[in-house]
Amino acid sequence: MSELDAEALRAYCLAKPGAWADQPWEGDFVAKVGDKIFAFLGRDSVGLKCGPTRAEADEWILQYPDDASVMAYVGRSGWNTLRLGGAIPDDELRDAVDDSYATVVAKLPKSRRPETP
Template identity: 50%
Template sequence: MTLDELIVYCAGKPGAEETYPWGEAELVCKVGGKAFAFIGLDAHTVGLKCGADAEAASVWRERFPGDVTVSGYVGRYGWNTISLKGSVPDDDLLELVDGSYEAVVARLPKGRRPAV
């Protein structure tokens, strides 16, 4: 999957918005004001919520060692960083994006959830 395809997919989620809180090198896709994808534009990576905590997210790191790593600062909360140039198949990457989005939406107050 290319970086552009990933951005289009994330931005196409209901209620998704694109933000650049740390400059032009990282795009953060949010829903209801909460991040569901941290896209490293220079590094060609994406940070996604892959489980309830680091242990649950470790399944993906074990499946794709080197291409899926613990995300800095938020890894203990189940966030992993995935290399777009690595061995993770597109179907798995899309599953991870969907799961991250759904996990964030589920935690939003009902009034801030997007209409689907």
């Protein structure tokens, strides 16, 4: 049984250095670092940058066909929707958050990157 629900995942995302919550569109909650989104926070899923290319992000869909899907609008850029409480283990979801965060931070100008402990 998964312990990682939407609230726990939100807390995990927002505990990252420089992370903050935003609601850029009514009803849509995201986690940002700098001015860039690294996680789209849903009630039963999370949208994450799962690879630099669509081909790499598709590995999630091949491994978890019932719980991973191409994210609407930004999927062509390697973003996937990962379902919480399904077959994807909690530690892999946390790793996916870590990777999405790291990818977004790396693209920020050095002057806007958060201090890491």
